[in-house]
Amino acid sequence: MVKTLLSSTFLKVLVLFPLAALAAPASRNVAQKVQDTAGTGLVYTLGDTSYFANGAYPKATLKGRGVVQPHSKSVPHRPGAPVIDDFTPITVIVANETTVTGKYLESTIASYVAGDDVFNMDFMASLYLSAEKKATFDASAVKYLQGLGLDSLYIDSKVFGGKPAKIEKSKPVMVEGVPAKDLPSGPYTAVLSDSGLSLLSTYRLYRDEYRTFITGAYPSNKGDDSFAALEVMDSRWWNPMIPVPSRSQAWIAVTPIANATAPAIQRLVDLGAALIGKYKLAQFASGANPWDWVDEHYPFNPRGDGYLTCSASSSGGGCSVAAYEWLDNAIGSDTGSSMRRPAAVSGTYGNRPSQGMITLDKAVPLSWAQDTAGVFSRDPFQWVKFSKAWYTPELHQGPDITGLSPLVVPDNNKFPKRIQYLTDYLPLANPEAEKILQGTLSQMKALFNMTVETMNLTSTVREASIFPEKPEGVDNFKYMSSAGNNYDQYSSVIKPLKEGWAALTGGRFPPVDPAHRSSFSRQNDTQLNIDVYKQGLVLKNRTVNWFESEMLYETEESCSESMFICDIGTGGLPSYREKDLNEGDDAAFLAVTPPYAAITCANICPRFACADFTVPLGQVSYKSRVSLSEEKYPVSINLIVRRGCDFMLYNMVEKMAEAGILKTVKTGREAY
Ligand SMILES: *[C@@H]1O[C@H](CO)[C@@H](O)[C@H](O)[C@H]1NC(C)=O
Ligand SMILES: *[C@@H]1O[C@H](CO)[C@@H](O)[C@H](O)[C@H]1NC(C)=O
Ligand SMILES: *[C@@H]1O[C@H](CO)[C@@H](O)[C@H](O)[C@H]1NC(C)=O
Ligand SMILES: *[C@@H]1O[C@H](CO)[C@@H](O)[C@H](O)[C@H]1NC(C)=O
Ligand SMILES: *[C@@H]1O[C@H](CO)[C@@H](O)[C@H](O)[C@H]1NC(C)=O
Ligand SMILES: *[C@@H]1O[C@H](CO)[C@@H](O)[C@H](O)[C@H]1NC(C)=O
Numbered sequence: 001m002v003k004t005l006l007s008s009t010f011l012k013v014l015v016l017f018p019l020a021a022l023a024a025p026a027s028r029n030v031a032q033k034v035q036d037t038a039g040t041g042l043v044y045t046l047g048d049t050s051y052f053a054n055g056a057y058p059k060a061t062l063k064g065r066g067v068v069q070p071h072s073k074s075v076p077h078r079p080g081a082p083v084i085d086d087f088t089p090i091t092v093i094v095a096n097e098t099t100v101t102g103k104y105l106e107s108t109i110a111s112y113v114a115g116d117d118v119f120n121m122d123f124m125a126s127l128y129l130s131a132e133k134k135a136t137f138d139a140s141a142v143k144y145l146q147g148l149g150l151d152s153l154y155i156d157s158k159v160f161g162g163k164p165a166k167i168e169k170s171k172p173v174m175v176e177g178v179p180a181k182d183l184p185s186g187p188y189t190a191v192l193s194d195s196g197l198s199l200l201s202t203y204r205l206y207r208d209e210y211r212t213f214i215t216g217a218y219p220s221n222k223g224d225d226s227f228a229a230l231e232v233m234d235s236r237w238w239n240p241m242i243p244v245p246s247r248s249q250a251w252i253a254v255t256p257i258a259n260a261t262a263p264a265i266q267r268l269v270d271l272g273a274a275l276i277g278k279y280k281l282a283q284f285a286s287g288a289n290p291w292d293w294v295d296e297h298y299p300f301n302p303r304g305d306g307y308l309t310c311s312a313s314s315s316g317g318g319c320s321v322a323a324y325e326w327l328d329n330a331i332g333s334d335t336g337s338s339m340r341r342p343a344a345v346s347g348t349y350g351n352r353p354s355q356g357m358i359t360l361d362k363a364v365p366l367s368w369a370q371d372t373a374g375v376f377s378r379d380p381f382q383w384v385k386f387s388k389a390w391y392t393p394e395l396h397q398g399p400d401i402t403g404l405s406p407l408v409v410p411d412n413n414k415f416p417k418r419i420q421y422l423t424d425y426l427p428l429a430n431p432e433a434e435k436i437l438q439g440t441l442s443q444m445k446a447l448f449n450m451t452v453e454t455m456n457l458t459s460t461v462r463e464a465s466i467f468p469e470k471p472e473g474v475d476n477f478k479y480m481s482s483a484g485n486n487y488d489q490y491s492s493v494i495k496p497l498k499e500g501w502a503a504l505t506g507g508r509f510p511p512v513d514p515a516h517r518s519s520f521s522r523q524n525d526t527q528l529n530i531d532v533y534k535q536g537l538v539l540k541n542r543t544v545n546w547f548e549s550e551m552l553y554e555t556e557e558s559c560s561e562s563m564f565i566c567d568i569g570t571g572g573l574p575s576y577r578e579k580d581l582n583e584g585d586d587a588a589f590l591a592v593t594p595p596y597a598a599i600t601c602a603n604i605c606p607r608f609a610c611a612d613f614t615v616p617l618g619q620v621s622y623k624s625r626v627s628l629s630e631e632k633y634p635v636s637i638n639l640i641v642r643r644g645c646d647f648m649l650y651n652m653v654e655k656m657a658e659a660g661i662l663k664t665v666k667t668g669r670e671a672y
Contacts, residue, residue: 027121028121028122028124028125028149029045029046029047029122030046030125031044031045031046031087031088031089031122031125032044032045032046033087034050040054040055040056040228040231041053041054041055041056041200042055042087042189042200043205043232044087044189046089046120046122046123047122049120049204049205050204050205051089051118051189051202051203051204051205052202052203052205052218052230052232053087053188053189053200053201053202053203054200054201054202054203054218054219054220054221054228055191055200056220056221056228057220057221057222057223058191058198058199058200058221059182059183059188059199059200059201059221060178060182060183060198060199061178061196061197061198061199062128062154062156062175062176062177062178062196062197062198062199063175063176063195063196064154064157064173064174064175064176064195064196064197065173065195065196086191086192086193087189087190087191087192087200088125088126088151088152088189088190088192089122089123089125089126089187089188089189089190089202090123090125090126090127090128090152090154090187090188090189090190090199091109091112091119091123091124091126091127091128091186091187091188092127092128092130092183092184092185092186092187092188092199093105093108093109093127093128093129093130093185094130094131094132094180094183094184094185095108095129095130095131095132095135096131096132097131097135098131098133098134098135098136099135099136099137099138100129100131100135100136100137100138100141101138101140101141102138102140102141102142102143102144102145103140104141105141105144105145106144108185109124112185112186112187118186118187118202118203118204119186119187120187123187123188124148124150125150125151125152126150126151126152126153126154126190127145127148127150127152127153127154128153128154128155128156128175128188128190128199129153129154129155129156129160130156130158130159130177130180130183131156131159131160131180132159132180133159134159134161135159135160136160136161137160152173153172153173154172154173154174154175154190154197155172155173155174155175156175156176156177157174157175157176157177158176158177159177175196175197176196183199187202188200188201188202189202201218201219201221203218205232218230261362262359262360262361262362262363263359263361263362263395264331264358264359264360264361264363264373264390264395265362267358267390267392267395268331268390271389271390279299279314279315279316279317279320279330279332280296280297280298280299280315280316281312281313281314281315281316281317281332281338282312282313282315282338282513282515283295283296283512283513283515283516284364284366284489284493284512284516285313285333285335285338285364285366286312286313286366286515286516287312287313287336287337287338287515287591288312288313288513288515289309289312289579289589289590290309290310290312290577290578290579291577291578291579292513292514292515293513294513294514295511295512295513298310298315298577299315299316299319299320300319300577301319301322301345301346301577302319302322302323302346302667302668302669303322303345303346303347303632303633303634303668303669303670303671304574304622304624304631304632304633304669305624305626305627305629305631306626306627306669307576307577307578307581307624307626307627308345308574308575308576308577308633309345309575309576309577309590310342310345310346310577311337311338311341311342311344311345311346311590311591312338312341312342313332313338313342314330314332314333314334314338314339314342314350314376315342316330317330317331317332317339317342317376318330318332318339318342318343318345318346318348318350318376319342319346321346321348321376321377321378322346322347322348322378322665322667322668322671323667323668324667325667328377328378328382328386329375329376329377329382329383329386330375330376331373331374331375331376331390332350332373332374332376333360333363333366333371333372333373333374334351334352334371334372334373334374335366335367335370335371335372335606336370336602336603336606337352337568337591337600337602337603339351339352339372339374339375339376339614340352340374340568340602340612340613340614340638341568341569341590341591341602341614342376343376343614343616343636344567344568344569344570344614344634344636344638345569345570345575345590345634346376346634347616347619347634347636347665347671348376348377348378348614348616348665348671349375349376349377349378349379349380349383349613349614349615349616349653349665350374350375350376350377350613350614351374351375351383351387351611351612351613351614351646352372352374352605352606352611352612352613353372353373353374353387353391353611353646354372354407354409354609354610354611354643354644354645354646355369355370355372355397355402355404355407355544355605355609355643356396356397356398356401356402356404356406356407356609356643357372357373357391357396357397357407357409357646358372358373358390358391358395358396358397359395359396359397360372360373360397364492364493365488365489365492365493366488366489366493367488367489368401368488369401369402369403369488369537369540370606374387375387375390378664378665378666378667379664380615380653380654380656380657380662380663380664381654381657383650383653384650384651384653384654387646387650388411388647388650391409391646393409396409402609403534403537403538403540403541404540404541404544404609404643405541407643407644408644409644409645409646409647410559410644410645410647410648411647411648411651412559412647412648412651413648413651414557414558414559414648415448415450415558415559415648415651415652416448416450416558416559416560416561416562416563416641417449417450417451417557417558417561417562418450418451418452418453418561418562418563419441419444419445419450419451419452419453419562419563419565420453420454420455420562420563420564420565421441421452421453421454421455421565422454422455422456422457422564422565422566422601423454423455423456424456424457424458424566424594424596424597424598424601425566425567425594425597425600425601426565426566426567427571428567428571428572428635429570429571429572429573429588430571430572430573430620430635432572432620432621433571433572433618433620433635434571434572436572436617436618436620436635437617437635437637440617440637440661441565443656443659443661444656444661447655447656447659447661448652448655450563453562455564457564457597457598457604458477458596458597458598458599460551461476461477461598462475462476462477462598464476464546464550466479466480466542466543466546467479467480467539467542475598477598477599479539480539480540480543480607481607485528485532485533485536486519486523486528487528487529487530487532487533488533490523490528491528491530494520494523495523495525497510497520498510498520509521540607540609543607543608544608544609544643547608547609547610548608548642548643551608552564552608552610552640552641552642553642554642559641559642559644559645559648560641560642560645560648560649563639563640563641563649564604564638564639564640564641565637565638565639565640566601566604566637566638566640567601567636567637567638568600568601568602568612568614568636568638569590569614569636570588570589570590571588572620572633572635573586573587573588573622573633574586574587574588574622574624574631574633575587575588575589575590576625576626578626581625581626586622586623587622587625601638604640605640608643609643610640610641610642610643611640611641611642611643611644611645611646611649612638612639612640613638613639613640613649613653614636614637614638615636615637615638615639615653615662616634616635616636616662616665616671617635617636617637617662618634618635618672619632619633619634619635619670619671619672620632620633620635621633631669632669632670632671632672634665634671639652
């Protein structure tokens with residue numbers, strides 16, 4: 001069980017560009033610009049439908065004065081950028097009659113509605129009227145036009161002698177038309193300027209839900225009959241540009257777009273963070289090997305040969321921070337490993353905070369009492385600064401969610417006295433990586449005057465008396481793992497998904513990745529209930545109380561008397577995105593429980609509510625089975641302290657960075 005990425009599970013943040021405030025009748029959708037596509041055109045929506053307008057080569061340009069209304073002047077242009085701000089959907093009617101009547105206009109528009117894929121009444125915001133030859137309006141045409149509630153009416157001065165009689169509101173503007181053959185009737189997008197208006201060919205965007213296209217294409221209008229690739233993707237369904245994911249499309253289909261921002265995200269906005277996107281993650285913020293991603297194309301890891309795993313599930317976040325210089329941080333959630341393991345395999349800093357550190361209100365839950373949210377960074381100082389700013393006490397979760405005592409997070413230098421080297425998980429499998437770890441431990445001993453001791457966590461916990469009522473012969477790990485059930489994910493995700501999808505599809509079961517199919521189909525109301533869930537939380541509280549009195553405990557001098565270290569990654573061996581490449585001694589599968597260990601390193605803090613930080617230490621060479629060359633693989637270690645000691649651990653990280661023990665990692669192929 002691994003878990004998620006906040007930017008994914010938290011509410012999507014959508015930025016829409018304001019349009020010049022054209023008044024539209026309530027029944028008409030106003031165009032909302034979605035993007036300018038690098039000089040090729042404009043993407044906008046009218047209601048739920050998206051359109052692309054070819055801005056590079058307008059279909060026609062009509063000269064005229066008074067086209068730009070004063071209000072649209074106020075929209076600022078970015079200097080030098082191919083920005084189209086003053087635009088409006090528009091309908092072009094080229095009349096073939098010498099007398100244009102109301103009836104004619106009405107039947108023409110009705111024929112558009114009935115027979116055109118692109119056209120709908122939203123394009124009646126503005127109207128351009130031309131004719132094949134000299135023509136006039138009669139009184140019925142004027143009356144009809146008045147009733148349309150147009151924002152603007154443009155009239156071809158070459159065919160119509162003058163403006164029709166006063167048409168209220170729509171302020172008819174005379175423009176110089178072009179020959180009828182150069183501008184067929186239909187829906188367009190008009191771009192307004194001081195000298196006239198350009199009419200752009202306009203396309204409705206459909207999603208390629210079956211992913212049958214490499215890219216969309218449209219006539220370039222360059223005059224050479226060429227086509228251009230459509231450089232547009234749908235950010236909600238993640239279609240085009242990158243291979244189209246349909247993953248959790250069933251979930252998207254049954255879930256409305258959230259109507260409020262998650263408080264944890266709002267906190268970032270309030271602190272001035274620039275949010276730029278939403279990451280890929282394993283389905284339902286859970287665990288899944290790269291080769292088990294069916295609906296979504298698995299993200300790429302920039303390290304080494306470029307064919308390494310990004311882990312799951314905050315895979316997109318970890319790998320993006322390792323990849324892009326223009327990106328400072330990513331956030332994600334961690335239920336069972338989802339921040340810490342992606343950080344390990346991408347050679348970045350990534351944490352699972354103490355249980356209860358920050359609200360996950362409005363995030364898609366995997367486990368109410370086990371979900372946490374962490375930060376990825378390349379620079380240790382920035383990681384500390386970001387985290388300390390984000391984790392405000394106002395956003396702590398209460399005992400009602402965690403089932404634990406209220407969280408207290410002192411910001412002090414009461415460092416641990418001992419490092420407990422957990423023999424269940426160490427030494428690292430790759431001897432070269434272990435050398436790096438030993439070097440780091442020596443430096444830490446010197447810097448903090450700590451001792452290093454070995455400990456077998458599995459046997460220590462097995463032999464402890466934790467639960468007096470536990471039947472003889474039942475393993476402590478097994479007993480505590482009966483804590484909780486899947487009621488939380490079942491009631492907030494699985495059940496609404498199954499019911500919503502069944503309602504939409506005549507009783508069908510939703511298409512989900514193989515990792516979830518059998519468990520999602522099995523789970524039902526009879527089997528899962530809130531009482532069992534709550535009993536589980538009580539047992540977890542007892543487990544954590546024991547851990548904090550016998551394992552990682554507070555003293556006068558230390559927030560956490562000792563620190564555990566273990567490895568959540570692969571011990572310095574490459575782990576590939578392709579399954580078969582991980583067989584053999586010089587590669588490794590991720591998320592494997594070591595022999596004789598009761599649980600993985602990843603599972604320690606989800607059970608004991610502690611803070612667990614993945615920190616990169618260095619890199620080792622490996623012979624890639626993909627590039628057939630020597631490549632570098634990141635080496636990292638996990639530092640674990642008592643619940644609530646996060647800020648103390650951040651202070652240790654800063655001291656280690658100041659001493660040169662921890663360094664800023666680079667983007668790309670090599671972290672160092
Ligand atoms: C105008 O076009 C319509 C539809 O194509 C056609 O039915 C009608 O006969 C045309 N009228 C003239 C005068 O050409
Ligand atoms: C937002 O959505 C939630 C959940 O769908 C709903 O309960 C709530 O009433 C909505 N709030 C507003 C302001 O629309
Ligand atoms: C957890 O256990 C502690 C210690 O027994 C107790 O004080 C606290 O109330 C418990 N918390 C919850 C939410 O039950
Ligand atoms: C280092 O720690 C030991 C106890 O582990 C203590 O006796 C000693 O005084 C400490 N040294 C310094 C310089 O703090
Ligand atoms: C740790 O303890 C377990 C359980 O007693 C045992 O099976 C295992 O061999 C021990 N591991 C090490 C490295 O000593
Ligand atoms: C619910 O799940 C249990 C356990 O898997 C199963 O025995 C039972 O038949 C299921 N009930 C329904 C209504 O599907």
